[in-house]
Amino acid sequence: MSSNRPSVRAILDRTKQAGRTSLHAAECAELCRAYDISIPSQALASSASQAVKFAGEIGYPLAMKIASPDILHKTEANGIILNVIDSAEVETAFRHLLARAKAYNADARIDGVLIQKMAVPGVELIVGASTDPSFGKVVAVGVGGVMVEVLNDITFHLAPVSVDEARAMVAAIRSQQFLNGVRGGQAVNREALASLICAVSRLVDDFPEIAEIDLNPVFASPDGAVAADVRIVLDFEPPPERFRPSRDQILIAMNRIMRPESVAIIGASAEDGKIGNSVLKNLINGGYRGRIVPIHPSLDSVLGLKAYRSLLDVPDPVDVAVFAIPARLVAQVLHDCGARKVAGAVLIPSGFAETGNVDLQNEVLAVARQHDIRLMGPNIYGFYYTPQNLCATFCTPYDVKGKVALSSQSGGVGMAILGFSRSTKMGVSAIVGLGNKADIDEDDLLTFFEEDPDTQVIAMHVEDLKDGRSFAEVAKRVSARKPVIMLKAGRTAAGARAARSHTAALAGNDRIYDDVLRHCGVVRAYSLNDMLEFARCLPMIPTPRGENVLIITGAGGSGVLLADACVEFGLKLMTMPPDLDQAFRKFIPPFGAAGNPVDITGGEPPTTYQNTIQLGLQDSRVHSLVLGYWHTIITPPLVFAKLTAEVVEAERRKGNHKPIVASLVGDVEVEEACAYLFDRQIPAYPYTTEKPVAVLGAKYRWARNNGLLAN
Structure with a gap:
């Protein structure tokens, strides 16, 4: 990938001297050519006669667009005319575009009209970059065109990106069917698209004063990826240097x-x-x-x-x-x-x-x-560090030692952590208040807890990241060894500033946190209870060896709800092999159901639960088990809990450590049964089919994010 940095530097220097914060169309085109960003043949016309001249040189059909630093989104001003096919239409379109621009904004400065060769039709995408207050330069790719902010199908990555990371960004777009070809159409050239993303990434990394860049639409086709429209916004004020000790x-x-x-x-x-x-x-x-x-x-x-x-x-x-x-x-x-x-x-x-x-x-x-x-x-409320019996806080004392370290910016959230830890007997290594984060922040805590032998899992309540890029760098290293969980507050808040580009407007939403946290291996929680339950359960759940999840249930209705939850939380329900299907049928009544979920029905004795759970644990093709228990007097809750724990413990003694979670529905006795299972390192929840699957899903997200799954 080539780049002409001196050419870009000269343009940016001229723009700064002129007191401008955005580039003209011709300057945008020159930057694109300097970094091998493919754009259609084009020229900027200042008169109708000049437009006709340029049109003849470029060749028909043409797109004609108003060029004005005061009209940021041309479609809003009706400032684009497509498929212009001859000189007469060029003259007419030129006059109409000027009139529309003045009608839209009478004071708008008009640079002229951009005469552009019509791009080869393709899937309309957006490729861009913006400057995030926490993360710095981020690159984006997603579904583009006029519906870009409506569909909001976009993914972000910290700049610069490698070719492999760019390919992964393309694969993360939800609307993959458009990229693969609709109704017999050909798939887009993903390599060309990845190269375009990398070029934008290098451009903003090489020139930090490029605050925002939009290539929208980018026409992606089997032949390549061409940026039909380019917008570049500049900011010549360097960001303050951030303090970062070694x-x-x-x-x-x-x-x-x-x-x-x-x-x-x-x-x-x-x-x-x-x-x-x-x-x-x-x-x-x-x-x-x-x-x-x-x-x-x-x-x-x-x-x-x-x-x-x-x-x-x-x-x-x-x-x-x-x-x-x-x-x-x-x-x-x-x-x-x-x-x-x-x-x-x-x-x-x-x-x-x-x-x-x-x-x-x-x-x-x-x-x-x-x-x-x-x-x-x-x-702040201070902090607790239980290995040292250190309770440096004015809040209630806490001394239940465990392997979970937690932090919060909010004192109230800190006390919720304390209460949950006490109620569930979770045990912690540390609870730390960060408050205003004038200095010590999540990066420092992660660095300490990474080396702390008394900490296995780190969970953090965050209202903002002071230095998101530094956090991502540290979290990527730490999460590969110890699960890191984050509850990001304020995820529905509007962006802090008005964005001048589609990319920046989209970056103002919460998607950027999702993408960056996933890239650096962090498990994101979307509620306080989820953060706490993930922190409690992830140390208990063994790392799965693969994606195949099997449900065994005593109630068909619970099985359906558990299956729904598996889909919701990103788990893959195993396709039942015929031989395993027959093996399960040996233990369940004829009116039960094998397949997945395995429904043993509610009237079965304890041995049916015992045999089917054991079979699921012992078959190497099953990677995780989700149990659904239905309260009957034939198999009372505590009986179910004890036999489940016995089977699991027997397999663990053989070295067979497989994720297993349980949902128990029934009368109040199921609460005691869940507590019994939790005491034996088996996450189990009463009255809910969602929570056990959610914690298993969190373990899977951590394993996937860090490349730990075999398939």
Whole structure:
């Protein structure tokens, strides 16, 4: 793939000197030619006679389009005339286009009329790029033409993209039937389309000042991919440089914060109801084994511990300081932290950017940068790290140890995490509040939890990603080893700014998060409960070896609902092999149903459940099992739970670790049965057919995203 960078640089420099933020049609064409982006033969005419001259040189039939920096979407101004076939039509079309432009916007600047060879008919697509506030340059491809924002069939990827990534983007378009040829038509040239995507990707990567680019429509055909219309928007203001310490620097600081040998409480208090009192009590009562250092301006001791007037008076090293003082005092005390080489400051106080006081937050951040102090917060509930019995928060204490690390930007969500963990006995390694994320963010936590032997799964509630590109880079590495789950809040919010291109308008929706998270292996949750259940269950569910999912149920109605849920959550129902079908029929009554779902019917004794589950687990062609139980007195709920656990455990002892989840419907006894199964690492839910399939689907998404499935 060739590129003429000096030519593009010259155009952009001229545009900047002229004070413009968009390119004229001729300039867009020159950029496309410089990067081997195929466009039709074209010329810009400033008069009707010139249009006739150019038309004769280019050849009929023609498309004629108004060229104006003030008319961004030509179709809205009726500014396109197609299939112009002779000079008389050229003259007429030229006059009509000028009149329509003035009628649409009387003050519009008119560069002229673009005379363009009609492109070879094909599937209308859009290829483009935009600049996302979190992720930077993103490239897009999808269904284009006038319906682009209606159909919203588009996929995104961080720029630059490789040829393989471009091919995968094309494959991710939902409307594959159009690309493969409709009603006997030929398939589009996917390689040409992938090359076009790569060219756009290289262009915006080479020239960051290209803020938005639209190629719409791109006519994709068996012969190639041609951009019939091009729009390019510029932004010459460079984005602020983002602070990003090295991985080693992050680990050094985060290890001192999460595993401190000493913790100071700035604003420690002996008075019940004060934040400084609650934090101190939690540290003491939680069993933290390191040094606890209360800081109080006048007291000699707080809750039986020696207190100091200032950090400067503390004789021993301090790793982390928890702030429980008013926001206005934080910056000055941070200078003291710097003098004592404190690694991290946990800023519980509010009153910073979340209340509009951005300047104060920036001042605090500047002091932290000056002294190489990492900040957690501000405006947070603190954090828990159970391997160290560290409860550095003013909220309720929690000490149930487990392998799940969770974080949240919201204090309320943090407390929901706490309550769920306690209620379900999930157990956690950490719960971390991030709040305003002035400094420490999800990247830092992922880097720490990646190396943390006490963490197997990471779940994150996110309202925004401060540096989405850095997050994607770290998450791609971490998720290959440990599942990363994200609940992105605000997914239905409108874009933060008005977009001047289709690509940017579409990027303003939530699709970009879906695509980027999938590319970097992150499992996305769409509700708080889903995030928590995924975090709870993914460590229990073995990684599947393939896509074949089999349903075994005691109730036909539940089987249908479970099958619907499998489709909804992206699971593949196994096509039943004839020999396996016959094997199941040996255990079920004649009026039952093999196939998939396997319906053993509700009146069967425990042995029928036992035999069919065992058969499903032992057959290597079955990769995962979904069980549907129906409460009967013939096979009571706890009997079902115990026999299921026995069969599963027997297979696990043989080394046969296969995903299995269960849905139990019936009277309240099914709740006890589900708890019994959960205690034995089998996700089971009462009164729902969706939830067990959803958690299995999450495991499959993680395995697929990270290339772990055999087929």
